[in-house]
Structures are given as C-alpha cells and as structure tokens.
Amino acid sequence: ETHLSTPKSHKIKVKHSNLTPSLVKRNNVPLKPTTPLQEAKSRLHVSAVPKSLPCREEEFNNIFTFLRGKLEDKNGGCIYISGVPGTGKTATVNEVIRCLQKLIIKGQLDDFNYVAINGMKLTEPRQAYVQILKQLDGKTATWEQSYHILEKRFHSTTSKMTLLLIDELDFLCTKRQDVVYNLLDWPTKSTAQLVVITIANTMDLPERVLMGRVTSRLGLTRLTFQPYNYKQLQEIVMSRLKDFYGFRNEAIQLVARKVSAVSGDARRALDICRRAVEIAESQSAETISLQDVTEAVSEMIASAKVQAIKHCSKMEQIFLQAMSAEVTRTSIEEVYFKDAYKQLESLCSFDGIEVPSVTEILAICGRLGANRLLICEHSKNDIYQKILLNVSTDDIHYAIKELNLN
Amino acid sequence: MILLTRKYLKRKIMCPETKFRHHVKERMHILELLKRTVDMGESNSALLIGPRGSGKTTLINSILKELSYVKSFKENALIVNLHGLVHTDDRLALKDATRQMQLENAVGDKVFGTFAENLTFLLDCLKSGDKKHSKPVVFILDEFDLFCEHHNQTLLYNLFDIAQSAQAPICVIGMTCRLDVIELLEKRVKSRFSHRQIFLFPGDTSSSEQPISAFDDRLELFQHLLSLPDDENVNRIEHQYDDCTIDPQFGSVWNEYIKSLVSNPTLVNLLKRMYQIDVSERSFRNFLAMAVSTLSEKHQRLEVNDFVEASKMFSQDDKVLMLEGLSVLEICLIIAMKHETEIYDGEPFNFEAIYNRYIKFANQNSSIQTVQKPVIMKAFEHIKNLEFILPVGGMNSKVEKEYQYYKFLLTSQQVMEAVKNYSGLPTEVSQWAVTNI
Numbered sequence: 001e002t003h004l005s006t007p008k009s010h011k012i013k014v015k016h017s018n019l020t021p022s023l024v025k026r027n028n029v030p031l032k033p034t035t036p037l038q039e040a041k042s043r044l045h046v047s048a049v050p051k052s053l054p055c056r057e058e059e060f061n062n063i064f065t066f067l068r069g070k071l072e073d074k075n076g077g078c079i080y081i082s083g084v085p086g087t088g089k090t091a092t093v094n095e096v097i098r099c100l101q102k103l104i105i106k107g108q109l110d111d112f113n114y115v116a117i118n119g120m121k122l123t124e125p126r127q128a129y130v131q132i133l134k135q136l137d138g139k140t141a142t143w144e145q146s147y148h149i150l151e152k153r154f155h156s157t158t159s160k161m162t163l164l165l166i167d168e169l170d171f172l173c174t175k176r177q178d179v180v181y182n183l184l185d186w187p188t189k190s191t192a193q194l195v196v197i198t199i200a201n202t203m204d205l206p207e208r209v210l211m212g213r214v215t216s217r218l219g220l221t222r223l224t225f226q227p228y229n230y231k232q233l234q235e236i237v238m239s240r241l242k243d244f245y246g247f248r249n250e251a252i253q254l255v256a257r258k259v260s261a262v263s264g265d266a267r268r269a270l271d272i273c274r275r276a277v278e279i280a281e282s283q284s285a286e287t288i289s290l291q292d293v294t295e296a297v298s299e300m301i302a303s304a305k306v307q308a309i310k311h312c313s314k315m316e317q318i319f320l321q322a323m324s325a326e327v328t329r330t331s332i333e334e335v336y337f338k339d340a341y342k343q344l345e346s347l348c349s350f351d352g353i354e355v356p357s358v359t360e361i362l363a364i365c366g367r368l369g370a371n372r373l374l375i376c377e378h379s380k381n382d383i384y385q386k387i388l389l390n391v392s393t394d395d396i397h398y399a400i401k402e403l404n405l406n
Numbered sequence: 407m408i409l410l411t412r413k414y415l416k417r418k419i420m421c422p423e424t425k426f427r428h429h430v431k432e433r434m435h436i437l438e439l440l441k442r443t444v445d446m447g448e449s450n451s452a453l454l455i456g457p458r459g460s461g462k463t464t465l466i467n468s469i470l471k472e473l474s475y476v477k478s479f480k481e482n483a484l485i486v487n488l489h490g491l492v493h494t495d496d497r498l499a500l501k502d503a504t505r506q507m508q509l510e511n512a513v514g515d516k517v518f519g520t521f522a523e524n525l526t527f528l529l530d531c532l533k534s535g536d537k538k539h540s541k542p543v544v545f546i547l548d549e550f551d552l553f554c555e556h557h558n559q560t561l562l563y564n565l566f567d568i569a570q571s572a573q574a575p576i577c578v579i580g581m582t583c584r585l586d587v588i589e590l591l592e593k594r595v596k597s598r599f600s601h602r603q604i605f606l607f608p609g610d611t612s613s614s615e616q617p618i619s620a621f622d623d624r625l626e627l628f629q630h631l632l633s634l635p636d637d638e639n640v641n642r643i644e645h646q647y648d649d650c651t652i653d654p655q656f657g658s659v660w661n662e663y664i665k666s667l668v669s670n671p672t673l674v675n676l677l678k679r680m681y682q683i684d685v686s687e688r689s690f691r692n693f694l695a696m697a698v699s700t701l702s703e704k705h706q707r708l709e710v711n712d713f714v715e716a717s718k719m720f721s722q723d724d725k726v727l728m729l730e731g732l733s734v735l736e737i738c739l740i741i742a743m744k745h746e747t748e749i750y751d752g753e754p755f756n757f758e759a760i761y762n763r764y765i766k767f768a769n770q771n772s773s774i775q776t777v778q779k780p781v782i783m784k785a786f787e788h789i790k791n792l793e794f795i796l797p798v799g800g801m802n803s804k805v806e807k808e809y810q811y812y813k814f815l816l817t818s819q820q821v822m823e824a825v826k827n828y829s830g831l832p833t834e835v836s837q838w839a840v841t842n843i
Contacts, residue, residue: 007516007518010510010511010518011518014510014511014519018509020534021509021510021527021530021531021534021575022510022531022534022535023507023509023531023534023535023540023541023543024483024507024508024540024541025539026481026539026540026541026542027481028481028482029538030445030446030447030538031445031446033446038446041448042448043444043744044497045448046570046571046600047449047570047571047572047573048572049572050587084593085593085596085597085598086597087703091421115437120558120560120563120567120594121526121529121560121563121564122411122522122525123496123521123522123525124522127522130522131459131526134526137743140523144626168594171558188704200454200500201594249667263597265569267597267598268506268597268601270602271600271601271602275571278438282438283433286634299602299603300603301601302603303585304455304585304605306583306604307605307607308457308585308605310607311607311608311685313681313683313684313685314682314683315682315683316679316683329765338817341817349738350648353682354679356683356721357721357722357723357724357726358723358725358817358820359724359725360683360720360721361721363684364620364683364684367457367458367684370457370458370583370584371457371583371585372584372585372586373585375786380796382793382796382798382815383464383815383816383817384813386798390586390715394807404521
C-alpha cells in the first residue's frame with residue numbers, strides 16, 4: 001500500500017477512521033506506587049472506579065432490569081435519570097452496560113450496539129447525529145448527511161438492538177428542540193429497536209425545559225439519584241481503601257459528614273481524602289490523623305476572603321472599612337466612589353495618616369475590584385462609579401481587628 | 407562603569423528572577439503535583455489564585471524551569487500553554503492545544519478540520535491514552551476566569567472530565583486573580599474540579615527562615631535588587647548577565663552605599679508610605695526601575711532625592727496636573743462648576759447654568775475680560791473632551807448641546823489644589839474659588 005503523506009490525505013484517513021487517534025507515548029515506564037500511602041492515594045483517585053459501586057445497588061437493579069427487559073423483548077423505549085453531580089449516575093449506567101455485555105458473551109442475551117454521547121462534548125446539539133453515526137459505522141459526515149442516514153436506518157428493520165446513552169441532556173436542548181425530539185422519537189418507531197437512556201441533573205427538566213411533545217415521548221420511566229448521605233460516603237471511601245488501615249475511622253467520618261452537609265458529592269469526598277493522604281505524606285506520617293483531614297477540609301471547602309483582606313495593603317484595608325462605614329451610614333448596598341472617598345478621608349485623618357489622592361484610591365478600588373473583594377462599575381464613570389462590597393462587613397471587621405491586635 | 411551598573415540593575419529589576427522568593431509551601435505543592443503527574447501518571451487539577459502582581463506566573467515559570475533540568479520530566483511532559491486573553495473562545499483554544507500537542511491533524515503549525523472535528527479528535531486522542539503508556543499533558547490556563555465565560559464551558563468541562571477519568575494523565579493548572587472564581591464554574595464543571603485552590607498573597611513571609619515583618623522584607627528586597635555582585639558572589643551571577651562584568655571593588659563600594667541608604671529615614675518613610683498603598687512587588691519594581699534610570703555619566707550615585715522624584719510619579723494626582731494645563735477661562739468654568747455642584751449638592755448641571763454663573767462673576771470684576779458665548783462654549787467642550795465632566799445618561803443627540811446635563815468628576819479639594827498650583831492666575835479668580843457663591 002502506498003503511503004501518501006500530504007496533510008489532505010491524512011485528514012481524509014482521519015475522517016474515515018483508517019487512522020486511530022493516538023497520543024505520544026512516554027519514554028519510560030511510570031513509577032509504581034511503592035508505599036502503602038501512595039497505593040491508597042492511587043485507589044482514592046476519582047478515576048479509579050471500582051468494579052461494583054457501593055450504595056447504588058437498588059438503582060443498578062432498576063436500570064438493569066429495565067434495559068434487560070427492553071433488550072430481550074426487542075422493543076424500544078426511554079428512561080430518564082436525574083441527580084446532582086457526583087452521585088454516580090454515569091458510573092452506574094456504565095456498570096449496567098458492562099454487565100449486559102458480559103451476558104452477551106455468556107450467550108444469555110442477543111448482541112446489541114452501544115452508543116454513548118455527551119452533550120457537553122459536542123460543540124452544538126446537531127453534532128449529536130455525527131457522533132452517533134460515527135460510533136455506529138465509523139464514518140464522519142456532515143450533520144445533515146448523518147441525520148438522513150440515521151433516519152433511514154431507524155425506519156428500516158434491523159436485527160440488532162441499539163442502546164443510546166445521552167449524557168448531559170440539557171445541553172442538547174435548543175429553542176427548536178429538534179435534536180431532542182428526533183432522538184426521542186426514533187424509539188417509538190417499531191422498526192428502530194432503539195433504547196435511549198438520558199441523564200441530566202435537574203429532576204424536573206422534562207416539564208420545565210422540554211416541549212410537551214418531547215416530554216410525552218420521554219415517558220414516565222424515571223429514576224432519581226439522591227445525594228449520598230454521610231453513611232454512604234463513608235462506605236464508598238472505605239470500599240476504596242479496602243485493606244489499607246492507615247485512615248482513622250473518625251477521620252473518614254469527618255470527611256463524610258462535612259461533604260454530605262454541603263453537597264453529597266462523592267468526587268468531593270474522594271478528593272478531600274486524597275489531599276489528606278498527601279498532607280500526611282508530607283509530614284512523613286504512616287497514618288492519616290484527624291488533623292490532616294481537618295486541614296484538607298479547610299483547604300478545599302473554606303473561602304479565603306478573610307485571608308485576602310488580611311494580606312491587603314493598609315490603605316486597601318482602610319478603603320474596605322470606609323466602604324462598610326458608608327454602607328452602614330446610608331444602609332444602601334450600593335455606594336458611590338466619591339462617598340466612600342469622603343469616609344476614607346475621615347478615617348485617615350482619624351488615624352493620622354496622610355490622605356492619598358483620588359487617583360491613588362481609584363487605583364486601589366480597581367485592584368480590589370480585580371480581586372472581587374469589591375464589585376465595581378466600569379471605571380469610565382470615575383468618581384461616580386457605583387461600588388458593591390463582595391464580602392460581608394463582619395468579615396472585614398474580623399480580618400482587620402485581628403490585625404490590629406498583633 | 408556606571409552605564410554597565412545601570413544595565414545590570416535594570417535587568418535585575420525588570421526581569422523576574424528564576425529564583426522565587428517566599429511562598430515555599432505553595433511552590434512545593436505545585437511542584438509535587440507536576441512531578442506526580444509526570445512520574446506516576448496521576449491526573450490532577452489545581453487553581454492558583456492571587457491578586458495581580460503577586461507572582462503567579464513567576465511561580466509557575468520557576469517551577470517549570472527547575473523541572474526542565476530533570477531528565478524524566480523533560481522527556482515525558484507535554485506542556486500546553488493557553489491564555490484567556492489570546493484564546494478568547496474554545497475554537498481558538500482547541501486549535502492551539504492541538505498544535506502544541508502535535509496531534510495527527512496538525513501539520514506544522516496548521517490545524518485541519520472544523521471546530522467539532524477538532525474537539526472530537528482531541529477527546530479521542532486523550533481517550534486512547536492511558537496512565538501507563540501515554541505522555542502526561544500539563545495544561546496551564548492563564549487568566550482562567552476568562553475561560554469560564556466561554557459558551558457552555560465546554561473546554562473546562564472536558565479538561566476536568568479527563569482529569570477525573572481513566573484516560574491520558576493530564577494536569578490542569580489555572581491561574582487567576584479572582585477570589586470567587588469557583589462560583590463562575592457551572593455545577594457539573596465544579597463537581598469535576600478537584601477543589602485544590604492554592605492562594606498566593608503578597609507580603610506573606612510566614613515561610614521564610616526567621617520571621618520578619620512584611621515591611622522589613624520589602625526593605626530587604628530593596629537592598630537585594632539594587633545591589634551589585636561583589637567579590638563574594640561574583641561567580642554566582644547567572645549566565646544571563648555575562649555581558650555585564652562589574653569590577654568587584656566598585657561593586658562592594660556601591661553595595662556599602664546602598665546599605666547605608668536603607669537606614670536613611672527619609673527613604674524608609676517614603677518606602678513605608680508606598681508600602682501602605684500598594685504591597686504588590688510589580689509596582690515596587692517599576693518604581694525602582696524609574697529611580698535607576700536616572701543614573702548616567704553625570705549622575706553617578708542614587709540619591710535619596712531620585713527616589714523622592716520617582717515616587718512622585720506614583721502618588722501625584724493626575725487630574726490636578728491636567729487642570730494646571732488649562733487656560734484661565736477654562737479654570738473659571740471649572741470653578742463655576744465646582745460652585746454649582748456644591749450649592750446644588752451634586753446635582754447635574756448644563757452649559758447655561760455654568761455660563762450664567764461665569765457671566766455674573768465676570769461682570770462683577772471689571773478686570774476680567776469677558777468673551778463671547780461661542781468662545782465659552784468652546785472652552786466648555788474642551789473640558790468635556792478632557793472628561794472632567796460626564797454626560798448624564800450618555801450623549802443624547804436630541805438635546806441641544808447647551809442643555810445637555812453633566813456630572814462634575816472632580817472633588818472640590820482637587821479644584822482648590824489646582825487653583826493653588828496654577829501659576830499666574832488672577833487674584834480675583836483665586837478669591838472667587840475660595841468664596842462660596
């Protein structure tokens with residue numbers, strides 16, 4: 001075979017999937033985790049998804065029986081799965097698909113095509129057609145061509161079932177909603193033999209965003225993933241650690257309770273645990289104590305606004321104080337720059353500091369606006385620009401009072 | 407010799423050093439992160455947050471420079487630099503990322519295919535990789551907050567998603583000056599971000615060997631930046647300065663002199679005042695560069711006065727300076743505006759009101775030469791063009807220009823100061839400025 005190497009021929013090969021996209025290979029082998037802490041860290045990484053997900057058995061069974069039933073009966077259908085981010089929606093579906101594919105190998109189920117698309121990985125909703133066709137046939141075409149091919153395909157009888165997973169459904173919704181309509185309309189054709197699994201975050205997306213005819217096609221087979229409570233988060237972390245006992249029990253419990261109070265996001269819990277291991281590692285400790293976890297939690301959940309105020313220059317702090325004084329005086333959140341400047345003048349003369357010029361204070365205001373300690377209007381309004389405090393007045397008092405004590 | 411000194415000092419001041427001062431803990435954190443990404447194939451994401459001029463880019467550059475001496479890092483890591491001001495949308499960012507990673511759809515510097523094709527190709531490439539075999543990619547996103555404004559945050563979602571799934575190992579490091587950057591992320595992007603936030607605050611000396619106050623540290627920096635290499639450390643000057651070979655003897659004399667400057671009370675007070683207003687190192691370096699620029703064959707030494715002069719550039723009120731360049735008629739109009747604003751408590755005014763006020767003054771004082779209305783209008787327009795006054799509700803073309811309302815953008819102190827500094831202003835005018843009404 002002759003090898004043509006002009007860029008154009010290369011591009012055509014990429015289009016027809018004759019060339020697999022690849023990444024440059026590394027020169028040496030990566031280091032293996034050697035210490036138990038490193039081992040634990042690699043297992044705590046979010047990407048290390050376990051074979052079976054703990055605390056999602058019920059949801060797994062629901063999806064599994066639904067899909068298996070559809071596949072065995074060879075008729076199409078839809079299911080809508082919702083839940084806040086990090087509750088294991090995509091991971092559970094992937095696990096179900098894996099189990100179904102195992103059944104095929106065992107010969108207990110007929111073969112099926114599996115196509116997965118993600119709304120966020122598309123540049124625009126219509127690219128969904130291109131992606132689906134690419135995963136079915138390996139060809140790349142424009143979206144119009146892809147749409148026609150798919151339309152034809154689903155209107156003629158095929159022997160194979162197709163499973164279509166649509167992640168981040170809300171990003172496929174446009175004003176006309178033609179893409180979502182088509183994707184959900186195909187399963188209703190008896191010839192298509194298509195099962196569509198849709199995943200999104202909001203529970204009431206079908207009612208709130210989708211049109212009536214789309215909602216009706218989506219059907220009422222729905223499943224909601226509840227945020228993890230602290231017991232479940234604890235179990236997830238424990239199952240990841242398996243035979244590593246360096247983590248104190250109450251340390252895991254603290255992470256679980258903190259995260260479940262905020263979001264119930266499993267990713268967050270795992271990230272905090274991993275950071276705690278890193279902190280313990282940097283202190284060359286063998287086990288992770290409660291202190292390490294507290295440090296990791298405060299690093300990853302707390303906001304740094306008080307810290308930022310503490311590290312501002314003296315005049316920036318006085319300006320913030322002047323802002324809060326002006327807010328208290330007028331009891332209006334929005335402050336004109338010139339009024340804040342007046343307050344600053346009196347604060348400066350009170351402390352016996354030379355009053356800086358308006359230009360200097362405007363620069364300070366701009367700097368604080370860049371940090372988002374303040375929210376400023378466009379600076380073309382000069383001394384009439386409106387400023388909003390983006391920190392609470394209590395934070396300012398707390399941060400500056402502590403400074404004066406030192 | 408003095409010209410060489412100037413050259414050396416300017417370079418030292420203006421080029422951020424490769425040796426990074428302070429923030430040892432933060433530096434270690436990122437260094438470890440990058441090392442682990444490359445050595446063990448671990449995927450990570452982090453945000454570096456700090457005010458402008460706090461040394462975020464210097465920190466990253468110094469880390470990358472240090473790592474570039476490590477063989478296993480240099481050979482294995484692919485570094486992709488993206489900048490929020492350059493890559494204003496995902497299309498541009500993706501194209502450039504493809505180019506920097508030298509993927510198969512990039513030939514030379516040209517990237518083929520549409521936006522959608524580029525995205526799919528990049529994602530397929532990263533998906534094809536795994537922890538063990540593919541080269542780790544380090545994404546450095548400067549001005550990270552601008553990436554959050556892209557449509558749907560597609561790029562951020564995909565980068566963070568790759569960092570949290572079993573694909574090619576990548577490390578995403580964002581740099582931004584916004585403290586609330588996390589709030590800008592979409593909820594699913596936020597969930598995928600590892601919430602590793604590293605804060606860089608200027609003047610944080612907590613990690614230096616002996617605890618010193620932040621201002622003492624500034625003095626130390628002052629001395630360090632202005633010192634020449636003397637006989638002790640002459641061999642340690644980095645090779646980038648090799649065309650500036652300075653006589654060690656001259657160097658030690660110079661350094662002694664700089665040392666004596668640091669204890670000069672005038673200078674210390676000056677630096678203290680500057681530090682009170684701005685703690686960032688960048689403006690301090692600018693200030694030093696200005697002082698150093700005054701060195702010449704005729705002016706062999708840095709005097710305290712040079713620093714005083716340089717600091718004036720930072721502390722003077724630009725608007726007062728501009729006012730001093732106005733004509734007497736324009737100053738009169740400015741004073742009339744000041745009176746009008748004071749009497750009506752900041753209410754906007756139009757040309758007619760100012761004109762009447764001015765005419766009343768001019769008629770009372772016979773020594774003031776009155777001019778015709780169009781000339782006064784011209785002066786008024788000049789003031790408007792200098793943006794001392796701001797039209798209310800934008801320029802409305804329907805309103806005659808005499809009746810357009812304006813806000814006055816100067817404080818009365820600024821006007822008074824300009825009147826005081828204005829040379830050759832008639833006494834009537836300066837008296838009028840003082841008296842209300």
